Amino acid sequence: MMIALVIFGLIIFFYLLSLAADFVVGNSSKIAEEFSLPLPLIGLLLGILTTLPELSLGISSLEHGVPAMSAGNLLGGIFVILSLVLGLNIISNREIETDGNWHSLIPLAVYLLLPAGLSLDGSFQYFDAIIMIVGYLVWLAVSYFPKSRGLKISLLAINKKSLAKQVFFIITGGIAILVFSDIIVSLSLFLLKSFNIYPFLVGVLVFSIGTNLPEISIALTSARKKAGSLSFSHLSGSAAANVLCLGLISLGGNMVTGAGRGAASWAYGGILLLLLLFLFYSYDSGKKFSRVEGWFLLVFYAVFATLQIFLVGQL
Template sequence: MAAILFGVGGLVLLLVGAELLVRSGSRLATRLGLSPVVIGLTVVSVGTSLPELAIGIDAARSGSPGIATGNIVGTNLANLLLVLGLGALLRPVPFDRRTLRVDLPAVVAAALLLFVLSRDGTIGPAGGAVLLVAALGYVVLVLRTAPREEVTAEADAGAGRGGTVVQLLVLAGSMGLVVLGAEWLVDGAVQGAQLLGVDDAVIGLTVVALGTSAPELVTMLVAVARRESGIAVGNLVGSSVLNIALVLGATVLAAPGATIAVPPDVVDSDLVLLVVATLGTALAMRTGARLSRAEGAVMVAAYVAYLVWLVLTRT
């Protein structure tokens, strides 16, 4: 009963937080003259990656590296296949030139970097530092290549009345709701999974990954429904890069001995699937500079097939 209450309560907080996140992010972008994609790629992405960071550090320190690494791999698989696929099913998702030239290569590079660093079954201090440097480089690249939008007279007047401060407070509060909601949702799900005796890595790849992907999923669906696809895509791409570079890098350096183990099954199968899924998704995005409903259906079907395979072979 406690697990169910945590799960339902977490989902409610996620829904409310995601709606506020999209609204405040869009308004803040207008007031500051920034592209909505930039807000999604930086502030919103970091906010929705906080659950992964908290879970990763806690899992690494408590001796559950399977949850830490499985969560990152599973979350990115869910982001790229399930979340983006469902968004495209709801409404075809367009991509601008900057996203195709900068952000997609960054996602592919992050997946390949993780694959290379994990091949010996561990990620040590040097690997953690490399990941953090890559995260910093990505954020700098985003800011340097970001298009700026002209601030309208209305937005400028709103900022003068303290509107920017209000939107920053709403943005911070909505992030808090999203993070708390994700934690409750994952806590409830993990309690239920552990009662069934499921392996740590599988818990990380499925229950925890789906729980920590919930902010991205809800944000994507709400943003697409509100026709704010810039923030939706920016948030998803930014989160996928930062999950690997920032979250895993910080998790490694916070772990005992600044080293975490990557389970053999994750190295030999799930990481390979992540690289393949990332390359396939990037290729689909470049076709016509958008994702069609048909492509979204294929991506969702691929993720469901992966979950079925995971349950049948690893539980």
């Protein structure tokens, strides 16, 4: 009975966490539009902000002594974003246009592959964290700074009263995210002790979906409004922000992933590489993602999840 209540509590608090994140994102988006930021930069901003639950859960996981749960959440989140969420978005929207230039994805792909290589020894050290943080800045410089040239913001045209209200809402939502995250980690620890499950596996399969509910919501909203460019720029920004969060959380040094040093780590890197190569092909084929390619992305996620279930913990 107690276990059923804990599982029900997790579902409720993950839902509340997604609402709080959505609240923060919604008000931040209004501020971005008030400043008349370009669509790709708004997508980047949304990607960073929707990663707040992952960062908050990571901090709570460290405080409770289960860093592997956070590592699984962030690493699994990359697959959830680029295969599950993107695939569902493509299927619901039938097709999403791209610029057809797959070369623009190379910096993102290189950055997303960093954790796969750095985690082969079963942990993230301080030096690994620095590489991921600096890598994020390099990715920003290559991918987004050129698009911000010539950007002009008129402060006189901004409604300062409305801006203050939105900032207050963002802070309130951020506090709610911290509280809900701590409760989620506490409830998860009860389940870990009851079933003796690998914390990394819980992060990969459960947390990664729960914390990406805002991404799923925004992706489907973008699909309904046929704003494909916002959806893809947001999702790519969110995937990159996952690696940044992993770097920030790993600054303490020796963050054990709990996936083992063998098959699970190699499988993660191998499937991620294949997924990115598939995205290169899809991005370049006809300048749009087709519905068939969306289904293939869902298959990638299913294969990834299955391999992690059978391989996590094996040497």
